[in-house]
Amino acid sequence: MEVRAAVLQRHDEPLEIDRIRLLDVGAHDVIVRVDASGICHSDLSAQNGTLPFPPPLILGHEATGIVEAVGANVTRVAVGDRVISSIVAPCGRCFLCTQGQPYFCRTYQPFPVHAADAEGNPVGSLVGLGSFAECMKVLEFTLVPVHTDLPPEQLALIGCGVMTGVGAALNTAQVTPGSRVAVVGCGGVGQSIVQGAVIAGASEIYAIDLVEMKRQAALRFGATHALDPGAGDVVEAVRELTDGLGADYAFEAVGQRATIQVARQLTRAGGLCVVVGIPKRTDVVEVPAFEILQSTLAGSPYGSGFPARDFPRLVKLAETGRLDLASMVSERIRLDDVNDAFEAMKAGTTIRSVITSF
């Protein structure tokens, strides 16, 4: 079938809206009609080459939609199901899946090619999804069916930013009630960490971002303090707020060396520093050996997410008003406006733009 899609043809150039052809449906393939796709910072990183995926590539990986067709052996979803896509495709059987770490499952990687251009040349799909398109062809293992009336622009966010952020607080760090939490970087993931810390019962949450709009948003999501790194030393400020100790948990949601170092310095002795942002593969962070003795530095790939377990939980939290997805959506846009949304993201004027019209 032919669909409209936003395709990266060359790194650092605007996406092109092209008609592409989804390849024939294989035994474990599913066609999803996309209702909404969030624009995540990782899409921008793929666009500018920070994430080294080769073009041509359909971007988009934070999506919800309705199952339109299924392959002969598909058992996880059925035609008509409402689904959220996951950025991992856990097989459920490999060593890593059975260890409860489905986010490291590589059984279905490299991801198969799902699409071709008008000349028949293969077109890749970001993390096997490619949701900046009317329809996407994906492996059934990436999909989780959900039963809810939440609007698509909210549901889509669960697939990446919300899973990653709320999961970092609840799954990776397991933030304890009454604890003090610092969050460095308050985009979609950072705001989700703030919300996860609220759900976990943190007593104080220090939201740190250069952008005033994001600091104000974090306060609305439940942060108790908003700190501007451009206006003073945030490490010093958090020390003062924590009786000279530092935060019990510090989360980094930017993916840069400098902000990882800040998060480390915000963590108290005996505390936990969690790297959530995706750094460049070549970046190196130096940590004084003595400090390794004193606190824990952990990674949180995809919020240590277990999509089949966590997506329905996140939906329930949203339905009961404990997770505010509506306020995460800065704007609903058309597929044709995707490049403008990248510019808005670079300018720091949005939490999330979500494509809802294809």
Ligand SMILES: [Zn+2]
């Ligand atoms: Zn993402």
Ligand SMILES: [Zn+2]
């Ligand atoms: Zn597996």
